[in-house]
Amino acid sequence: MSRASEDALRGMFARTITVRRHGTILNEGEPPSVITAMVDGMAFRYKVVASGRRQILGIVVPGDVCDLSSIFFPRLDYGIEAATDCEIAVAERQTVLGSVVAHPDVGLALWGASMAGEAISREWIVNLGRRSARQRIAHFVCEMFLRTGPAAAAETDSRVLPLTQDDIADIAGLTIVHVNRVLQDMRAEGIISFRQRILTVHDWNRLRAIAEFEPGYLHQDRPRTGTQYS
């Protein structure tokens, strides 16, 4: 990516805001005029169905854009809530569009980021549709482990995962009671422990085997970049 494009990408996020834990970053149905990106903290996208139950759609970690969808659609079809206190960079929609038109690289970079998010969504569909409760939780844990830091160096490694068991239930499409039972089982078996928002993986290989986790979908190897091929 060219120097100018990099500057444009960085420059469009002109200001930063803070959102407290449990605060709303964007509301479902809103017609947002801004594009937001996570600088520090963690958040999740979610929808609430008619029965009042919530489904979490994806996790936003530092470096992710929260809501590219608002570039194209007048209403956001999901909400974004802060899982921790968050520092969020904000760009005006118009500015982003301007940069995208002026610098094709910027468009490709943002588009690529949204494609990476789409690949994760696809894996969530597989997880919810075709895996057991135990596998779903194990799979989610594997994914978050890799997304929030480098693969473990030691056998046992920890990460801050600022979610409640209630949140995990809404990620895995389960009830909180069942999530609790599965987590207790995996703790008793010495695979993972998850207490006080700290996730510790004691046996990555076993966890991975349970989840049938294949990290390819995360596309953590460098993506094909844009213009060098054109």
Added chain:
Amino acid sequence: MSRASEDALRGMFARTITVRRHGTILNEGEPPSVITAMVDGMAFRYKVVASGRRQILGIVVPGDVCDLSSIFFPRLDYGIEAATDCEIAVAERQTVLGSVVAHPDVGLALWGASMAGEAISREWIVNLGRRSARQRIAHFVCEMFLRTGPAAAAETDSRVLPLTQDDIADIAGLTIVHVNRVLQDMRAEGIISFRQRILTVHDWNRLRAIAEFEPGYLHQDRPRTGTQYS
């Protein structure tokens, strides 16, 4: 969108191929050098998990791009199979990248299309995570009904839906046996019938109520277009 951009968009799909029902349009793991779009027919994206069970990730209808992900990633993380005999337009990846760089409009149009697909993926996550078997099937039927034609004019209206109950099981994350029982119930109640690949909706309102179907996520109203805002 400018005349030149429209021409570029149309022009890059230089050739057309035919794929027979059950044929592979793209294989998981392949490093594709082409971008394909559905001209006529229907296909689905899918993944197979270690246990051998399949999960369908999305349906490709005429006008959809099959595999934008290959613009950015060296390996496709899912497969695409033809549900009917299909006519497919093919563009070289390099040509598409060239058009995107030369015509920002083209990039925005393709990106917008992929964002629309992402919104559907999100709703599938909700469907699989938080709805019952009956609701999942009803919701999928609502979605396909709107995606494959205009909303029904008459109370009772039909569509060709070239899927088996086996396919629907792999869409809704259920077993074929259970899908069959749910479909029979809905048929007995006079809500829908689905025989010989023909879907007939007898009572749209009841179907929609069961599914808690809210069509907003389909973004069938015209999306915000790109440059007119920039």
Added chain:
DNA sequence: CGCCCATTTGAGTTTAATCAAAAAACGTGG
């Protein structure tokens, strides 16, 4: 210390899966 939020426990129920096999529809070649 006391309150709130999150986790944990127990008992009973429901939904959907599993296994096995029959019936119906479909397509293809003779």
Added chain:
DNA sequence: CCACGTTTTTTGATTAAACTCAAATGGGCG
């Protein structure tokens, strides 16, 4: 156009996974 093998749909009986409801326990914070 019919026979035959294949695919798809349907049925029945049983089991297993996860949910529901209700309440108790534990931790953190003001």
